Amino acid sequence: MARYADDLALAHLLADTADAIAVPRFRAQDLHVSTKPDLTPVTEADTAVEKALRATLQRARPRDGVLGEEYGATEAAAGPGTRQWVIDPIDGTKNYVRGVPIWATLIALMEGAQPVVGLVSAPALGRRWWAALGHGAYAGRHTAAATPIRVSGVDRLADASFCYSSLGGWEEAGRLNAILDLTRRTWRQRAYGDFYGYMLLAEGAVDIMVEPELSLWDLAALVPIVTEAGGTFTDLQGQPGPGGGSAVATNGHLHEDVLTRLGNPRLSGLSG
Known part of the structure; x- marks a missing residue:
């Protein structure tokens, strides 16, 4: 996984940051929820997570672009193989608001139109899933407890x-x-x-x-x-x-x- 090892390590660091922000506000009695123009909910945790991840990426990958659900796109440095990080700070916001533990932070790295790294962190479920192009998919609480995962063989x-x-x-x-x-x-x-x-x-x-x-x-x-x-x-x-x-x-x-x-x-x- 040498080609994407540093990127995947960064994705885990970003997920650690997201978990540290989102978990304490999950089921908080004073959680602030507002409505976006498309009538979907957004919480203070959504915006705080995305701001924190953008700040880390600005320091760690200043030439990469960023696209996030809450704050849109920042351009990558021009050139072949343009890279862009794509973030959903809390996927499943309606679950998050209602206290349902099925929500996650989604982090991807794209090269051109192709996602080459993907990580999903669902801290309320105590689980993460991640993959890098050409190197398999894994799940576990963290990288030290990773298990390879595979789709089923059902064919009917x-x-x-x-x-x-x-x-x-x-x-x-x-x-x-x-x-x-x-x-x-x-x-x-x-x-x-x-x-x-x-x-x-x-x-x-x-x-x-x-x-x-x-x-x-x-x-x-x-x-x-x-x-x-x-x-x-x-x-x-x-x-x-x-x-x-x-x-x-x-x-x-x-x-x-x-x-x-x-x-x-x-x-x-x-x-x-």
Whole structure:
């Protein structure tokens, strides 16, 4: 992992910083919550985490760009192989606000359009997941307790555990019938949401995870972890990577079948 060893070490340092800020405010009675223009919640922890991570990156990687959910983008130094750190300070803010422990800080490093390092830190679950391009995916409380992770070998929808985001989002996307078709054809169905379904996929605990509408900071850290664990990660049109604004992640064996069903006009319409 020599090529990305320093970057991955920095990602863990950033995650340590994020955990130290977010954990003490989790379930705090005086947590301040406001509403962003898109009507989604943001807490003082979201903004404090992102500010702290940006400050560290400015010192440690001053030539790299940064994109964060709360404060937008700062440009990278010009040149080939432009690098950009992509941060979601708290993925699962609604869970964080309600005291549900399924939330995490997502940290990715992108070279051009490709995520090459990804780390997900979920301190309320006592777990992290991380990967670097070409060097496998791992999980544990920290690097000294790391375990390699791998997607499942399930190759039939009838045997698959299917994970998806809220049905309302799929209805808005005009693909509710396709999702309902998949729930009927799979062995087990759960809506874990946010980062968690993808991490369960990377560990082989579920076999499919799909979401219809996402931003780059929701996706960038997840892609290396899923793909380095042996999975496949595309958008709804089948394009690989985090750039398409949607996600279809599978163990690879089921990917074409899932894409076909999500793209089937008969199944995608609300009345078909």
